[in-house]
Amino acid sequence: MKLRVPECKAKGTAPANRYLNTRARRWASGGGGAPAAPWEKRRGGCRLAPAGPERWAMAAAVLLAAALGGGLLLIARRYLTGAGRASRAAAAALMRGKTVIVTGANSGLGRATAAELLRMQARVIMGCRDRGRAEQAAREIRAELGAQAEGGELVIRELDLASLRSVRSFCQRVLQEEPRLDVLINNAGIFQCPYMKTEDGFEMQFGVNHLGHFLLTNLLLGLLKSSAPSRIVVVSSKLYKYGEINFEDLNSEISYNKSFGYSRSKLANILFTRELARRLEGTGVTVNVLHPGIVRTNLGRYINIPLLAKPLFNLVSWAFFKTPLEGAQTSIYLASSAEVEGVSGKYFGDCKEEELLPKAMDDLVARKLWDISEVMVGLLK
Numbered sequence: 001m002k003l004r005v006p007e008c009k010a011k012g013t014a015p016a017n018r019y020l021n022t023r024a025r026r027w028a029s030g031g032g033g034a035p036a037a038p039w040e041k042r043r044g045g046c047r048l049a050p051a052g053p054e055r056w057a058m059a060a061a062v063l064l065a066a067a068l069g070g071g072l073l074l075i076a077r078r079y080l081t082g083a084g085r086a087s088r089a090a091a092a093a094l095m096r097g098k099t100v101i102v103t104g105a106n107s108g109l110g111r112a113t114a115a116e117l118l119r120m121q122a123r124v125i126m127g128c129r130d131r132g133r134a135e136q137a138a139r140e141i142r143a144e145l146g147a148q149a150e151g152g153e154l155v156i157r158e159l160d161l162a163s164l165r166s167v168r169s170f171c172q173r174v175l176q177e178e179p180r181l182d183v184l185i186n187n188a189g190i191f192q193c194p195y196m197k198t199e200d201g202f203e204m205q206f207g208v209n210h211l212g213h214f215l216l217t218n219l220l221l222g223l224l225k226s227s228a229p230s231r232i233v234v235v236s237s238k239l240y241k242y243g244e245i246n247f248e249d250l251n252s253e254i255s256y257n258k259s260f261g262y263s264r265s266k267l268a269n270i271l272f273t274r275e276l277a278r279r280l281e282g283t284g285v286t287v288n289v290l291h292p293g294i295v296r297t298n299l300g301r302y303i304n305i306p307l308l309a310k311p312l313f314n315l316v317s318w319a320f321f322k323t324p325l326e327g328a329q330t331s332i333y334l335a336s337s338a339e340v341e342g343v344s345g346k347y348f349g350d351c352k353e354e355e356l357l358p359k360a361m362d363d364l365v366a367r368k369l370w371d372i373s374e375v376m377v378g379l380l381k
């Protein structure tokens with residue numbers, strides 16, 4: 001059954017792409033109300049649930065415990081992040097004068113990553129889809145860092161990962177202007193949006209999070225190789241665990257579920273990393289993938305939180321979510337640390353290697369996804 005879904009950015013599927021998509025698909029086809037809560041059960045006529053004021057006291061105690069626990073967690077996290085910063089002093093020396101591309105560098109993790117790399121005196125190219133937002137972020141970063149920004153450089157280049165044309169023109173300019181590229185950080189992402197299509201007719205989350213970065217990386221591989229040793233860092237998410245690569249409906253035309261769509265795109269990030277690592281063996285270019293944890297950023301822009309629940313959500317996110325700088329630590333580590341020199345094809349969280357589920361280590365699926373992605377983005381006609 002074909003779902004009727006709105007297309008917020010439906011410039012339509014160009015005939016060429018319809019052809020490609022079809023080809024790609026063909027290629028791939030190989031009564032009594034809720035039960036009472038335990039505390040509401042009566043035993044021997046005696047109600048176990050606390051009476052009104054007691055209930056409020058209990059709720060207040062739970063909130064207080066949550067706030068205290070959150071506070072302790074926050075202090076512990078700040079302490080741990082501080083330790084990470086110390087080892088970054090050594091990494092800073094390695095980054096001086098290096099050229100780094102960060103996609104989605106105007107917000108959240110990307111902004112924090114760009115700021116830290118600028119502090120390390122790198123030349124940071126911010127690949128952003130909106131020049132105004134990028135310029136504002138760059139101004140703010142320079143103002144926050146003050147004298148610490150000296151020696152580094154922030155450069156803004158327009159890059160809309162929802163448009164293969166934009167990805168191609170971004171890469172063309174980079175290849176014309178940059179003599180070298182030391183690190184590429186595939187960070188930009190979109191999360192659980194309603195059904196939308198990219199300019200080229202791909203489902204938005206798969207199109208931006210996977211396909212846009214797939215084309216970007218492939219077009220920049222030559223420059224990365226000639227600049228070796230160089231690195232590629234891919235930002236995925238733990239939510240990959242809930243995704244599957246359903247080759248028969250990569251465009252979600254048969255059915256669309258926004259949570260599944262996000263998880264699938266993040267699983268694709270990991271499979272892409274592992275297949276690319278295999279292809280890059282012996283070139284001096286490494287590629288690793290990470291999950292940043294739960295971070296307080298603009299990623300949840302499509303999630304509707306009821307107005308009354310917003311203060312509680314803000315409290316919980318303040319207490320339990322990482323700040324963008326904390327969340328960016330693993331990206332910065334993989335981009336700059338001598339500890340991961342030569343390490344490739346691995347999955348990291350909190351600056352440490354982590355295990356993957358078997359579905360993310362399926363080399364056959366990774367190869368098939370690579371081949372089909374090449375067709376979808378027009379690298380293979």
Ligand SMILES: NC(=O)c1ccc[n+]([C@@H]2O[C@H](COP(=O)([O-])OP(=O)(O)OC[C@H]3O[C@@H](n4cnc5c(N)ncnc54)[C@H](OP(=O)(O)O)[C@@H]3O)[C@@H](O)[C@H]2O)c1
Binds near residue numbers: 110129191
């Ligand atoms: N926050 C978390 O808890 C969390 C957890 C796991 C993984 N991640 C991953 O972390 C990465 C960064 O996300 P974030 O949390 O920092 O979210 P964010 O604050 O929303 O930043 C996302 C960035 O991606 C950019 N972007 C979105 N669509 C784009 C497109 N079509 N072309 C170019 N850039 C585009 C955004 O640009 P605009 O500002 O112009 O929209 C923004 O700069 C994402 O890959 C996300 O999946 C985040």
